[in-house]
Amino acid sequence: MELSLATSIGQIHLDRPVMLASGILGISLDVFKRLYLSGAGAVVTKSLSTEPWEGYPNPTIFSVKGGGWINAIGLSNPGAPNFAKIIEPNKDVPIIVSMVGSIPQDFETMIKQFEHCQVTAYELNLSCPHVAKVGLEVGDDPELVKKIVSTVKNSTHIPVIAKVGLGTSNYLDTVGAAIDSGIDAITAINTVRAMAIDAETQRPILSNRYGGLSGTPIKPIALRCVYEISSKYDVPIIGCGGISTWEDAIEFFLAGASAIQLGSAIGDNWISVFHEINKGILQYMKRKNYSNIKEMIGLAKRS
Amino acid sequence: MQRDHNHPTIVTIEKVIDETPTVRTLIFSDEIMSEALPGQFAMVWIPGINELPMSIMISKEPGKAAFTVRKHGPASTGLFNMKVGEQIGIRGPYGNSFDLKEGKLLLVGGGTGLVPMMRLLTFVKPRDDVTVLIGAKTKDEVFFEDLAKSLLEEHHRHHVIVSTDDGSYGEKGFVTDMVEKLLSETKFDGVYTCGPEIMMYKIVQSANSRRLFVQASLERMMKCGVGICGSCCVGTDLVCRDGTVFDGLHLSKNKEFGFFHRNKAGILEHY
Numbered sequence: 001m002e003l004s005l006a007t008s009i010g011q012i013h014l015d016r017p018v019m020l021a022s023g024i025l026g027i028s029l030d031v032f033k034r035l036y037l038s039g040a041g042a043v044v045t046k047s048l049s050t051e052p053w054e055g056y057p058n059p060t061i062f063s064v065k066g067g068g069w070i071n072a073i074g075l076s077n078p079g080a081p082n083f084a085k086i087i088e089p090n091k092d093v094p095i096i097v098s099m100v101g102s103i104p105q106d107f108e109t110m111i112k113q114f115e116h117c118q119v120t121a122y123e124l125n126l127s128c129p130h131v132a133k134v135g136l137e138v139g140d141d142p143e144l145v146k147k148i149v150s151t152v153k154n155s156t157h158i159p160v161i162a163k164v165g166l167g168t169s170n171y172l173d174t175v176g177a178a179i180d181s182g183i184d185a186i187t188a189i190n191t192v193r194a195m196a197i198d199a200e201t202q203r204p205i206l207s208n209r210y211g212g213l214s215g216t217p218i219k220p221i222a223l224r225c226v227y228e229i230s231s232k233y234d235v236p237i238i239g240c241g242g243i244s245t246w247e248d249a250i251e252f253f254l255a256g257a258s259a260i261q262l263g264s265a266i267g268d269n270w271i272s273v274f275h276e277i278n279k280g281i282l283q284y285m286k287r288k289n290y291s292n293i294k295e296m297i298g299l300a301k302r303s
Numbered sequence: 304m305q306r307d308h309n310h311p312t313i314v315t316i317e318k319v320i321d322e323t324p325t326v327r328t329l330i331f332s333d334e335i336m337s338e339a340l341p342g343q344f345a346m347v348w349i350p351g352i353n354e355l356p357m358s359i360m361i362s363k364e365p366g367k368a369a370f371t372v373r374k375h376g377p378a379s380t381g382l383f384n385m386k387v388g389e390q391i392g393i394r395g396p397y398g399n400s401f402d403l404k405e406g407k408l409l410l411v412g413g414g415t416g417l418v419p420m421m422r423l424l425t426f427v428k429p430r431d432d433v434t435v436l437i438g439a440k441t442k443d444e445v446f447f448e449d450l451a452k453s454l455l456e457e458h459h460r461h462h463v464i465v466s467t468d469d470g471s472y473g474e475k476g477f478v479t480d481m482v483e484k485l486l487s488e489t490k491f492d493g494v495y496t497c498g499p500e501i502m503m504y505k506i507v508q509s510a511n512s513r514r515l516f517v518q519a520s521l522e523r524m525m526k527c528g529v530g531i532c533g534s535c536c537v538g539t540d541l542v543c544r545d546g547t548v549f550d551g552l553h554l555s556k557n558k559e560f561g562f563f564h565r566n567k568a569g570i571l572e573h574y
Contacts, residue, residue: 025533030538033539063309065310201392270544271530
């Protein structure tokens with residue numbers, strides 16, 4: 001039997017189901033190629049804004065004792081116009097362009113700037129937990145989400161993904177609002193708002209004080225969210241949050257995800273993590289007699 | 304709880320040495336950092352100010368390490384101004400290290416790029432013929448000359464050469480011209496360098512053109528230190544994780560080395 005790692009997230013078709021999550025390693029096309037050759041099915045870019053952003057001063061990222069990472073990079077990025085130039089020569093790598101903005105026009109403007117680039121999909125960052133006026137503050141407002149998704153969907157025929165996270169309102173309402181406005185897929189979840197204080201110096205460690213928790217500690221939360229979304233809505237889902245092994249990947253497929261993203265695992269296991277997870281998924285499929293990813297999706301919801 | 308090397312460990316500054324009017328060495332106790340390899344770095348948190356990547360300097364006392372910092376921007380000036388008894392957080396050590404050859408070795412350091420060279424000197428063998436070349440703009444900026452000499456005391460054959468751009472101390476001229484001269488006179492088994500990138504670029508070129516083994520330790524803006532944030536990318540490489548040390552032949556294929564670095568937003572800027 002021919003085993004295939006190919007997967008479809010709605011109209012997004014990938015050869016392999018493991019993607020680089022947004023915010024990780026994303027400012028050079030050379031690095032994207034390297035990740036693709038290392039087994040990533042697609043790379044999601046850093047969240048682009050209409051203008052270049054420097055982000056917060058260091059410390060911006062470090063690990064949490066006991067597991068996981070905490071970061072407040074502050075969405076540093078070269079800005080959509082500069083970034084479009086970086087990826088314009090790309091022909092081989094499936095690139096998903098992540099965008100961040102406060103109003104529908106921000107996203108509309110940026111999509112125009114990527115017109116000459118080969119973009120596999122757009123991912124709307126509605127969930128960054130540590131920058132004001134964008135990300136989670138937008139995602140927490142389902143009415144604004146509706147306006148943004150509608151505007152974006154009217155601006156492009158390329159598939160659009162909404163990345164949601166845990167804010168102050170019910171994230172399932174955010175998902176519902178995005179679906180009502182025609183979203184093609186959902187990525188769940190972003191990092192979880194958190195902070196770290198150093199007992200010795202008696203200060204918050206992050207320069208921004210608040211940041212987002214990622215890595216293995218949030219995996220069960222992300223898995224719960226994927227399961228909840230797939231139970232409530234009929235929408236393709238990309239699972240994200242603390243995935244570091246092939247078993248984690250399988251669990252997300254079983255919960256209802258069509259593909260997965262990872263980031264923090266690179267900090268622990270470096271770039272070979274993509275190949276390792278792909279290999280583990282294939283071995284699992286062989287053992288369980290599956291020929292493709294689709295056969296596994298949502299199986300954990302069986303009564 | 305066991306130490307997490309990706310989480311800041313708080314250490315206290317025990318001694319401060321003024322190397323030049325703008326360069327200081329801050330010494331602290333830490334077993335793990337004291338055993339760092341040449342080329343490795345730490346992320347250094349200056350509480351309330353910033354965090355920056357620093358090559359891990361040696362200390363003559365066992366169990367101790369240091370940072371040698373030149374005051375430049377707000378972060379490095381913050382570290383420069385730290386006093387004995389004050390606390391900093393350290394993560395790491397991160398990165399790879401120099402591959403040590405045997406025989407005739409040339410170590411070239413410019414400014415605080417001398418830090419990994421001093422640590423490398425603690426690894427060379429007494430029978431190696433070691434030349435240390437210290438480059439500086441002017442006499443006031445020369446440091447680590449005596450340290451280099453004392454680290455090479457047991458060596459029968461060793462040379463410590465200082466060159467200043469203006470000739471106010473040691474040999475007169477650019478350190479890169481001195482390297483070109485030394486390489487044309489002697490066949491070195493290994494060339495190692497750390498310092499301003501244009502300097503390293505020229506040294507790598509000089510060594511590559513003679514097919515000599517050469518390695519350079521690169522510096523870039525860094526945030527995470529572990530290969531997640533991407534800030535330090537140079538072409539396909541991440542300096543924090545693939546480096547900081549790269550082979551000359553590898554660097555000669557990198558279109559950014561010697562020409563571009565990225566700013567805080569990730570935009571390429573010319574040197």
